Amino acid sequence: xxxxxxxxxxxxxxxxxxxxxxxxxxxxxxxxxxxxxxxxxxxxxxxxxxxxxxxxxxxxxxxxxxxxxxxxxxxxxxxxxxxxxxxxxxxxxxxxxxxxxxxxxxxxxxxxxxxxxxxxxxxxxxxxxxxxxxxxxxxxxxxxxxxxxxxxxxxxxx
Amino acid sequence: xxxxxxxxxxxxxxxxxxxxxxxxxxxxxxxxxxxxxxxxxxxxxxxxxxxxxxxxxxxxxxxxxxxxxxxxxxxxxxxxxxxxxxxxxxxxxxxxxxxxxxxxxxxxxxxxxxxxxxxxxxxxxxxxxxxxxxxxxxxxxxxxxxxxxxxxxxxxxx
Numbered sequence: 001x002x003x004x005x006x007x008x009x010x011x012x013x014x015x016x017x018x019x020x021x022x023x024x025x026x027x028x029x030x031x032x033x034x035x036x037x038x039x040x041x042x043x044x045x046x047x048x049x050x051x052x053x054x055x056x057x058x059x060x061x062x063x064x065x066x067x068x069x070x071x072x073x074x075x076x077x078x079x080x081x082x083x084x085x086x087x088x089x090x091x092x093x094x095x096x097x098x099x100x101x102x103x104x105x106x107x108x109x110x111x112x113x114x115x116x117x118x119x120x121x122x123x124x125x126x127x128x129x130x131x132x133x134x135x136x137x138x139x140x141x142x143x144x145x146x147x148x149x150x151x152x153x154x155x156x157x158x
Numbered sequence: 159x160x161x162x163x164x165x166x167x168x169x170x171x172x173x174x175x176x177x178x179x180x181x182x183x184x185x186x187x188x189x190x191x192x193x194x195x196x197x198x199x200x201x202x203x204x205x206x207x208x209x210x211x212x213x214x215x216x217x218x219x220x221x222x223x224x225x226x227x228x229x230x231x232x233x234x235x236x237x238x239x240x241x242x243x244x245x246x247x248x249x250x251x252x253x254x255x256x257x258x259x260x261x262x263x264x265x266x267x268x269x270x271x272x273x274x275x276x277x278x279x280x281x282x283x284x285x286x287x288x289x290x291x292x293x294x295x296x297x298x299x300x301x302x303x304x305x306x307x308x309x310x311x312x313x314x315x316x
Contacts, residue, residue: 015215016256019198020191020206023311027185033178040177048178057173098174153181 026157028137033152038145039102041152042078046085046100046114049156053089053133054126059098062119066103071110074143078154081112082136089133094121131158184315186295191310196303197260199310200236204243204258204272207314211247211291212284217256220277224261229268232301236312239270240294247291252279289316 029052033044050056067084071077088095097116104113134157142153187210191202208214225242229235246253255274262271292315300311 013215013218013256016205018205018209018214019193019202020189020209022206022210023188023190024313025185025187027183029183030181031178032181035177044177047174047176048180051176051178052180056176057171060171098171155182 028139028155028157030140030153030155033154035150036148038074038143038150039105041143041150042081042102042112043100043114045078045152045154046082046116047097049082049086049133049136050089050097050118052131052156052158054096054121056096056098056118058125059096059118061098061117063095063117065095065097065116065118067114067116069112069114071112073110074145075138075141077110077112078141078143078152079136079138081114082154082156085114085116086133086136088116089121095119096121096126133158186297186313186315188298188311188313191312193308194306196232196301196308197263199301199308200239200260200270201258201272203236203310203312204240204255204274207240207244207291207294208247208255208276210289210314210316212254212279214254214256214276216283217254217276219256219275221253221275223253223255223274223276225272225274227270227272229270231268232303233296233299235268235270236299236301236310237294237296239272240312240314243272243274244291244294246274247279253277254279254284291316 031045031048033041033048035041035044065088069077069081069084071080097118099117101115103115137155139155144151189203189206191199191206193199193202227235227239227242229238255276257275259273261273295313297313302309
């Protein structure tokens with residue numbers, strides 16, 4: 001690797017002929033959340049997802065949305081809860097939550113209800129900072145319901 | 159999922175308590191390049207890599223850098239050629255190529271020489287548009303040396 005010459009020709013260049021294109025583009029990020037209870041860890045996993053779309057400190061608590069989720073264990077319940085909120089963010093005027101509150105958690109039926117406090121996406125105040133979340137994944141998902149600290153690891157496609 | 163209320167409180171909000179963090183972040187993109195010859199497909203695979211870092215139309219041909227690569231087959235040769243240019247982009251004043259020319263290709267020894275026409279990275283003119291390329295990968299790599307069209311598929315970590 002050696003420099004052969006260094007004569008500049010600024011301003012005299014043409015567009016490059018391009019015989020290439022970009023195909024797939026995949027990306028993901030792992031959210032790690034925690035709490036004193038497993039409910040709190042669930043809440044912050046969802047908030048971590050919203051914070052990836054837009055800085056949640058900038059989201060106002062103008063609107064409250066309720067979500068129900070069902071599963072057969074912690075993992076499927078987490079998946080469906082996050083998926084329900086992800087769905088809200090893609091529809092319903094692009095609802096963004098700043099805080100989440102689990103209001104019901106039935107461990108026998110594996111059902112959950114949660115409230116999301118937030119507002120519809122505002123391009124001026126929320127736009128341009130965040131990243132689209134494409135999907136929740138089960139990949140390497142871990143849910144630890146423990147005392148004194150519960151933890152969650154979940155990977156989302158972005 | 160139903161809206162429970164909708165009373166706005168703009169300007170009266172506090173920062174959210176956050177019990178989450180983002181861990182891994184992985185991303186990649188597949189470059190597809192082609193040419194009348196396999197050499198041309200190699201050239202455009204490298205150009206596709208540089209174009210991901212910065213728009214190569216905006217790179218001036220001020221400087222020519224020569225790179226040598228060795229391998230044992232098409233795939234390893236492509237890997238090492240791209241890796242050599244990636245190395246130049248991380249060192250040597252962050253050299254960016256707008257065009258690549260393969261000057262030697264020895265199919266018996268699997269060696270290659272190439273010239274890169276470009277300039278050192280200029281934060282003002284090149285900055286802020288591109289993405290860091292972290293590594294070349296062998297993942298799903300495909301090299302087709304065919305007439306009348308040669309093609310390459312290579313995934314790079316970004």
